[in-house]
Amino acid sequence: MIRRHLPFATVAVIALVAAPLLLEPFRLGLLAKYLCYAIVALGIGLAWGQGGMLTLGQGVFFGLGGYSMAMYLKLAEGGGLPDFMVWSGVEELPALWVPFANPVFALGMAVLGPVALALVLGTLVFRQRVRGAYFAILTQALAAAMVILLVGQQGLTGGTNGMTNFFELFGQDLAEDSTQRGLYLVVAGVLGVLYLATRQLVQSRYGRLLVAVRDGEDRVRFLGYDPALVKTVTFAASAGMAGLAGALFVPVVGIISPALLGVVPSLELVVAVAVGGRHALAGAVLGAVVMGYAKTALSEQFAGGWLYLQGALFILVMTLAPKGVVGLAGRLRRARTT
Amino acid sequence: MLELRDVHVVFDGFRALDGVDLTVPEGELRFLIGPNGAGKTTLIDVITGLTRPTAGSVRFGGHDLVGRKEHRIVRLGVGRTFQTSVVFEELTVVENLDLAASFRRPLWSLARRRRGVSEAVAEALARTGLEELAERSAGVLSHGQRQWLEIGMLLAQRPRLLLLDEPVAGMSGDERERTGELLTQIAADHTVIVVEHDMEFLRRHASTVTVLHEGKVLVEGSVEQVSADPRVQEVYLGRRSTDAVGNRP
Amino acid sequence: MPAFLNQLPIGLSIGAVLLLIALGLTFTFGQMGVINMAHGEFIMAGAYTAFLLGDLLAALPVAFLVAGVMGLVLERAAIRHFYRRPLDTLLLTWGVSLVLQQLARDLFGAPNVQVPAPSWLAGGVGILPYNRLFIMGLAVAGVVAVWVYLTRTKLGRRTQAVVQNRQLAATSGIDTGRVDMLTFFIGSGLAGVAGVALTLIGPVGPALGTYYIVDAFLVVVAGGLGQLRGAVLAAIALGLLNSYAEFWSDASLAKVIVFAVVIAFLQVRPQGLFVLRSRVLT
Ligand SMILES: Nc1ncnc2c1ncn2[C@@H]1O[C@H](COP(=O)(O)OP(=O)(O)O)[C@@H](O)[C@H]1O
Ligand SMILES: [Mg+2]
Numbered sequence: 042m043i044r045r046h047l048p049f050a051t052v053a054v055i056a057l058v059a060a061p062l063l064l065e066p067f068r069l070g071l072l073a074k075y076l077c078y079a080i081v082a083l084g085i086g087l088a089w090g091q092g093g094m095l096t097l098g099q100g101v102f103f104g105l106g107g108y109s110m111a112m113y114l115k116l117a118e119g120g121g122l123p124d125f126m127v128w129s130g131v132e133e134l135p136a137l138w139v140p141f142a143n144p145v146f147a148l149g150m151a152v153l154g155p156v157a158l159a160l161v162l163g164t165l166v167f168r169q170r171v172r173g174a175y176f177a178i179l180t181q182a183l184a185a186a187m188v189i190l191l192v193g194q195q196g197l198t199g200g201t202n203g204m205t206n207f208f209e210l211f212g213q214d215l216a217e218d219s220t221q222r223g224l225y226l227v228v229a230g231v232l233g234v235l236y237l238a239t240r241q242l243v244q245s246r247y248g249r250l251l252v253a254v255r256d257g258e259d260r261v262r263f264l265g266y267d268p269a270l271v272k273t274v275t276f277a278a279s280a281g282m283a284g285l286a287g288a289l290f291v292p293v294v295g296i297i298s299p300a301l302l303g304v305v306p307s308l309e310l311v312v313a314v315a316v317g318g319r320h321a322l323a324g325a326v327l328g329a330v331v332m333g334y335a336k337t338a339l340s341e342q343f344a345g346g347w348l349y350l351q352g353a354l355f356i357l358v359m360t361l362a363p364k365g366v367v368g369l370a371g372r373l374r375r376a377r378t379t
Numbered sequence: 380m381l382e383l384r385d386v387h388v389v390f391d392g393f394r395a396l397d398g399v400d401l402t403v404p405e406g407e408l409r410f411l412i413g414p415n416g417a418g419k420t421t422l423i424d425v426i427t428g429l430t431r432p433t434a435g436s437v438r439f440g441g442h443d444l445v446g447r448k449e450h451r452i453v454r455l456g457v458g459r460t461f462q463t464s465v466v467f468e469e470l471t472v473v474e475n476l477d478l479a480a481s482f483r484r485p486l487w488s489l490a491r492r493r494r495g496v497s498e499a500v501a502e503a504l505a506r507t508g509l510e511e512l513a514e515r516s517a518g519v520l521s522h523g524q525r526q527w528l529e530i531g532m533l534l535a536q537r538p539r540l541l542l543l544d545e546p547v548a549g550m551s552g553d554e555r556e557r558t559g560e561l562l563t564q565i566a567a568d569h570t571v572i573v574v575e576h577d578m579e580f581l582r583r584h585a586s587t588v589t590v591l592h593e594g595k596v597l598v599e600g601s602v603e604q605v606s607a608d609p610r611v612q613e614v615y616l617g618r619r620s621t622d623a624v625g626n627r628p
Numbered sequence: 629m630p631a632f633l634n635q636l637p638i639g640l641s642i643g644a645v646l647l648l649i650a651l652g653l654t655f656t657f658g659q660m661g662v663i664n665m666a667h668g669e670f671i672m673a674g675a676y677t678a679f680l681l682g683d684l685l686a687a688l689p690v691a692f693l694v695a696g697v698m699g700l701v702l703e704r705a706a707i708r709h710f711y712r713r714p715l716d717t718l719l720l721t722w723g724v725s726l727v728l729q730q731l732a733r734d735l736f737g738a739p740n741v742q743v744p745a746p747s748w749l750a751g752g753v754g755i756l757p758y759n760r761l762f763i764m765g766l767a768v769a770g771v772v773a774v775w776v777y778l779t780r781t782k783l784g785r786r787t788q789a790v791v792q793n794r795q796l797a798a799t800s801g802i803d804t805g806r807v808d809m810l811t812f813f814i815g816s817g818l819a820g821v822a823g824v825a826l827t828l829i830g831p832v833g834p835a836l837g838t839y840y841i842v843d844a845f846l847v848v849v850a851g852g853l854g855q856l857r858g859a860v861l862a863a864i865a866l867g868l869l870n871s872y873a874e875f876w877s878d879a880s881l882a883k884v885i886v887f888a889v890v891i892a893f894l895q896v897r898p899q900g901l902f903v904l905r906s907r908v909l910t
Contacts, residue, residue, distance in 0.1 A: 095715045162891070169894050174663050174714055178845040179891070185842045186883035193880015246481055247489040249474050253467045260465040263427065265453035265482035265536065274486065304842065312719055348730040355723030359716050360709065 048323075049237075056229045066218045073225040073293045075333035076232050078310060079326040080286035083232070084279030085314045086325030087239055091248060092275045093255030095173075098180030099310060100302035101187045102155035102280040106287025107297035108191075109154060111204040112138055113147030114291065118208055125199040135197055144211070148288060155284030156277045163273030170269075172258065181304055188303040203298025210292045221293070228289050232326070235282060239322055251275060309336075316358050318367025327366060380405040380570060381426070381540060386435030388421055388594075395421045396432070397594035403540075408566035410581055410602075411574045413591035414614065419574045420462060422591065423542045427459050428452045439540065453482070456539035460546060462574075464525040468518030472509055472528055475517050476500045479532035499535045506564065507531035508557070523554035530561065541571045547580060559584050578606070633755050635871045641760040641829065643867020644767035648822035649844035650851065650859045651770055655815030656699075657848055660791075660808060662707055663718040667844075668837025669728035670695040670816045674823025675832040676736060679743045684824065688766075691820035699816020700809055708808065725837075732834035740831035749828070759828040766825050770818060771860055777814070778856070787811055843870070843886075850890050852897075866890075 060072060081099050088094045115123040122134060141147045162183070166176060191198045198204075213220040242248055250271060253261050258268045291297050300306075310329060317328020340347040362369050381403040388396040396418045403409050411419050424430035426437055428449040437444040444452055467475055473496060480499040481489060496504070496513075504510045507527040512520065517528060526546055533541055546562070547555045555577075562584055565571060575581060581588065581602055588605045590597040592614045598605055605611055649671060656664050674691035681687045702724060710717040749758045778784040789797040790807045798804050819837075826836065847866055851858030869889060873882035 095718070165891055165895060171894055174657070174661070174718070175849050177663070177715065177718060178842075178849055179887075182842050182846050182883075182887055182890070186887045189883045190880050193878060241492070242490055245490050245492045246477065246484075247486070249470055249478050249493075250481075250489060252469050253478055256467055256469060257465050260461075260467075262449045263453060263459055263461075264479050264532070265450050267448070267450045270486065304838070308719075308722055312722070315716075315719055345730055345733060348726050352723040352725075352727035352730070355719055355726075356706065359720040359723070360706065363713070363716060 053233055056233070057226065060229075061222050061225060066221055069225050070221055070293065071334075071337060072330075073221070073228045074290065075330045076225075076228045077286045077290040077293060078313070078333050079329040080228075080232050080235060080289070081283045081310050082314050082317070082325040082329035083235055083239055083322060084282035084286075085311055086319060086322045087243070087251075087282075088276055088279040089311065090314065090319035090321070090325065091243055091255065092251045092272060094272060094276055095177040095311070096180045096276065096279065097177050097304070097307050097311060098184040098187075099279070099283045100184050100304075100307035101180075102159065102283035103287040103290070103306075104187060104191070104297070104299075104302035105154045105158065106151035106284030107291050107302070108198065108204075108287075109141065109147050109151040109284075110288040110291040111207070111297045112141035113144055114207040114210065115204060116142040117144070117210075123199075123204070124206065125202070125204065126196060129195045129200070131196040137197060151288035152281050152284045155280040159277040159280035160273060163276040164269070167269040167272045167276075181307070184302070184304045184307045188299040191299040199298070201299060203296060203301070205296040205298075207292060207295055215292055215295065224289075224293050228293060231285065231289065235285075236322060236326065243322060247271075312355050312358075314365075315363075316354065316365050318365030320364060321367040324365050324367035331366075380440055381572075382436075382438045383422075383426070384436045384438075386422075386425055386437065387433045388418070388425060388430060389433045394594050396425065399435070399591070399594070399596055401589060401596065403570060403572060405570055407570055408562070408584070408586050409572045410584075410586075410588045411572055411591060412576065412581065412588060412605075413597070417591040418594045419591055420544055421594075423459060423544055423572075423574065426452075426542060427457060453536070453538075456537075457542070458533040458536050458538035458540070459542040460526070460529045460533060460544055462544045462548070464522070464529045466517045466520070466525050466528050466532070468516065471514050471516055472520070473500060473504070473513040475528060476503050476531055476535045479503075480535035482536060499537060503531040503535040506534055507561065523550050523558075526550070526554075526558065527561070530558075530565070534565065539570060541565065541569055543571065543573045545574050545576065547575065547577065555580060582606075632875070635875045636868075637756050637760040639868035639871030640864070641763045641867070642870055643864040644764045645822055645825055645829075645840065646844050646847050646867055647767045647860060647863035648770050648818055648825060649840055650847035650863050651774055651856075652815040652818035652822070653844055653848045654851070654856065654859050655774075655811050655818070657845070660711070660811060661714045662711070663714060663721070663845075664699075664702070664707070664816075665718055665722040665841070666702060666725040666728060667721075667816070667819050668841035669725050669732075670698055670819035671823040671826065671837040671840060672728070672732060672832070672834065673698060674820030675743070675827050675836055676732065676823075677820065678824045678827045679736075679741050679832055682743070684746050684749075684828075687824045687827075688821060691824045692817040693820075695820025695823065696813040696817030699812045699819075702816075703809060703812035707812070708805070729834045729838075736834070738834065740833040742831050743827035745828055763825045763828060766821065767863075770821065771856065774814075774818075775856060783807075783810060846886070846890055850893055 061069060064072065081103055085096065085099055088096050116138065122131065141150070166179060171179065192201050194200075207215055209215055210220065213223070215221070243251075250261070250266060254268045254271050261268050287297070309332070313328040313332035314325040315328070316332060317326070318324025336347065339350060343350070358365065381401070383399055383401040386396050386399045387394070399422060401422070411422065413419055421430060425432050426444065428444065428447055432445060439455060439457060442455055467478070470478065477493055477497065477500050480497055480503070504513055507530060509524065509527060509531060512524065517525070520528060530543070530546065547558050550558060559580065562571070562573065586601070587599070588602055589599045590605055590611050597614065598608050598611055649667070653667060656662050656667065674695050677691040677694050678684065678687035681690060702721070706720060706724070707717055710720060745759055749762055752758045752761070778788055786797070786802050787807050787810070789802060790804050794804055823836070826832070826840075843866060847859060847862045850866070851862035866886060869886050870882055873885040877885065
């Protein structure tokens, strides 16, 4: 019992105690950002690694969460219309925006919006037995459509630039180090709780059922289960996680824009999960953090070189280590014990 | 209990089933035989909802099955195995059985971890003789063991009607023997339909036999009646008996 | 309603480009089950070929060759090891696509370049500009060529045999590896031709392929697995839908509408327009 929880406990202590003490505020902010991505990755690990649904549109859910939060933050500032609306000549607050002045509504929508969208899409798609590559392509098309919609609705969404310049969250000054440290702790805490909950789910009967659906959807049907329901529910759970991650991301990073949630960022996270190890939830989290860090570190230094490196990395991981870093580690450990 | 009336299945103009009538009363062990391509698997597909009949009715225990979704038919108590066995290789034997046994639980209650082995699973393990292998991954099982696991998964669901598609195909002599015993046991308290080629196996275990040929029911009766029938000898035994013998390892 | 009619050639030519791209995808995705994300970069390669050659007609065969060889190399070097893991190919080829885009950026620069249209394509008949007509003609030629290849040549019939039953084809003496290579060559070559066509309606940049690839995949999904007829209908429908959705609502809603229509369509026909029947339990 203790041994099983030791790795998690160690990581939790480092993340919750050591990191805030040791890292300077800027680095801590970056880490908080990676942890937001890790929450999305956790959802991908659940939907894809366990359930076999390759979702290339998690950015959409992330974006719904992010934009909900951003709308609240813009309205909480007071002082009339949000800045970008003034710039694009909007004169009255659009009706869509009005309820987002309420933080409970905004946060609720950040999670329930993505869940609802995933439930509808999942029901329509999985019930018709659309799966595998077809599902992947549809989710990717959704991500592409979402970006074009956000860019086009300038007056509602801030267009290409999205929304930025947020000053306070629940009365706390976002520029303050203490606020950012608090935010970091919230993000790390949410990730920890979601990780434990997802792990519990994966180890439960539901988790077994999910793996069975992944490996033999039609066979599961003849065991008396409805695979479409199982997939839809799981997909919705992963969408909810992405939405929550988006809502946390906005105050941490201070911006939300279409470029953060389109086809490419959605795919990048899937690849991060593959690099970490898709079949292990820890692999998904690890992959997101490592790839996030690598991108920051390397794209600053090499710019174009980063794309070569990223491309080469995917090719290598997919060919040589399809189970990712976690899979490699497992293989090494087995090699040593035998 | 199971009643098919004038069932037709047409694939792109090809009549896979051409007016099949079939009645199987409660508690019977029925064998379904016929040359390759006769439509045996298609018949099982129709009963279990995998294939929708072009015409005709399928009734089971007072319910109309046509147009019902596969998992709903299973929930009515109709279970099947497949010609090529499909078990979940990433799960252990006991997990496979437990998954099968849990299908009536509401989805949310599955979110808890399995503790121990339920009665239905234990019984299935005992009947199929897979106790020793309970904690092994299903991926390492031999062909015969997989078939037993599939049958065990069916048993764990406590269905009212079992449909087994060629359960002994590809098995060794020993394995056939054991499967036969298992079948007789199961038949004691279930209604069972078995698709099988092997005449030897039939003679030893069958009570009533239905012969299918080119999508039609050719004859129905006891093993003796059927194997004595000249039409059966012509279309089936005449051509297939050597094969059936040749099939045996 | 001239504005309404003006959308027609735009929609049809977008449909024609989508068709050319989707034709290639029907080969590689529909027939081989491989999702090649680098297909978009083969389009881009075709477009840059036209830019380098500066001659539209000469560019067509050269672009076909260039993109075809790129596809061939990709298939031999990587994809053929992945036939059992189709979803992994998606990620793998996305890596390839990133590398190719960056390569284009380093070779040709990040800003878009313009390929001058030949003078003989200036003007038009009625509402139909010659350049759009040319693209439609190209798509028609592409469909005819593919149809003739698949149904009238020995190699094409072998390709179909491999598609329908790989194992059976292999046991009956068809070299499936060579068929795969050829399939990839032709499919990728068609992307190159689509790239040349695209130079007639817009500038060329390293990310050119990414604008079309998602829609082209949608065409394949809606058109059904590896079906020529389905792809043709779906491409035209999607092209028109795109341009008219832009016309009636605003441009930003067009893609959402297209997406909704595809989903609605799948409710009626879950396997796309036309399907090959197979009897596999997965
Ligand atoms: N989905 C399908 N599409 C087309 N033909 C099919 C399909 N399923 C079965 N068939 C054909 O129907 C006939 C009966 O098949 P089947 O029921 O599998 O026979 P059996 O199980 O008796 O050997 C065969 O000729 C087979 O080719
Ligand atoms: Mg059969």
